[in-house]
Amino acid sequence: MKSIKEITVALKSADEWQDWMKDIAEDERVSVQKAWHTWQKKQEKKRQLLQEHQAKVAFDLSYGGIDTLIAGVDEAGRGPLAGPVVTAAVILPTSCEALVGLNDSKQLSKDKRNAFATIIKEHAISYFIHFQPPQQIDALNIYEATKQSMKESVESLTRKPHVVLVDAMTLPIAIPQDSIIKGDAKSLAIAAASILAKTARDDYMEQLDIDFPMYGFAQHAGYGTKQHLKALEEYGPTIHHRKTFEPIKSMFE
Incomplete structure (x- = not known):
């Protein structure tokens, strides 16, 4: 009979069912059953993630065959008081x-x-990430600035897509498109765009924090937290703040 440690190590390294696991399943030792149930939960989680992945792939493929170039588009940072929308x-x-x-x-x-x-x-x-600065957000409004940024991202791709799937927005582009509510939960391409936009913006705000440490950009990414609002009251807005967003708008007035 294998020791509990040997069984635990074996289960941790096993990615799929193997014949020797039948003995493990029938082993009445409490620690062995605990390790066995942990392994089963891990496998169930993997199956669930694979099913969700396949559903996202199938959703994207519903817009064309395997040779169809499908571009997913998403944004990060529409709501913050400072920084770009990406x-x-x-x-x-x-x-x-x-x-x-x-x-x-x-x-x-x-x-x-x-x-x-x-x-x-x-x-x-192909992928492209676009940063729309606060000045453009103030000049256009956040909705239009985001739309124009998305358009720039699509048109800057090195391969022209056959179809564009956009998270909850319609773009002024001459390519077939579909606006999808909660698209990042349905489309693999949109989910990927969501990740690239979010990580790029977070990196940007962390760099901004180095130049303006008193605002805490690395912690709140420009959103209107108590820490951020307190810093605005004490130091006023920077060139990276959106002048058309409250309470910054009132500060300038």
């Missing part, structure tokens, strides 16, 4: 199993987002 457009290869587990950027930890961003850039057929 958009991304991504064309992925069909299936792209390296991205199993990819989801809406808000559902993933920072480490997982960064890891997925690297994988997306390695596997993407």
Whole structure:
């Protein structure tokens, strides 16, 4: 009979069912059953992530065959008081199993987002990230500025997509498109764009924090937290703040 330690190590290294596991399943030792149930939960989670991945792939493929270039488009940073709104457009290869587990950027930890961003850039057929500065946001309004940024992202792709899937927005482009509510939960391409936009913006705000440490940009990414509002009262707005957003608008008035 194998020791509990041997069984635990074996289960941790096993990625799929093997014949020797039948004995483990029938082993009545409490610690063995605990390790066995942990392994089963891990496998169920993997199956669930694979099913979700396949559903996202199938959704994208519903817009064309395996040779159709489908671009997903999403944004990050429409709501903050400071910093750019960042958009991304991504064309992925069909299936792209390296991205199993990819989801809406808000559902993933920072480490997982960064890891997925690297994988997306390695596997993407083409991608582009665009930064729309606060000055343009103030000049156009946040909705129009985001739309124009998304347009720039799509038109800057090195490969022209056959179809563009956009998260909850319609773009002024001469390419067939579809606006999808909660698209990052339905489309693998949009989820990938969500990750690239979010990680790029977070990196930008962390760099901005180095130049303006008193505002705490690395902590809140420009959103209107108590820390941020207190800093605005004490130091006033910077050139990176959106002058048409309250309470900054009132400060300038």
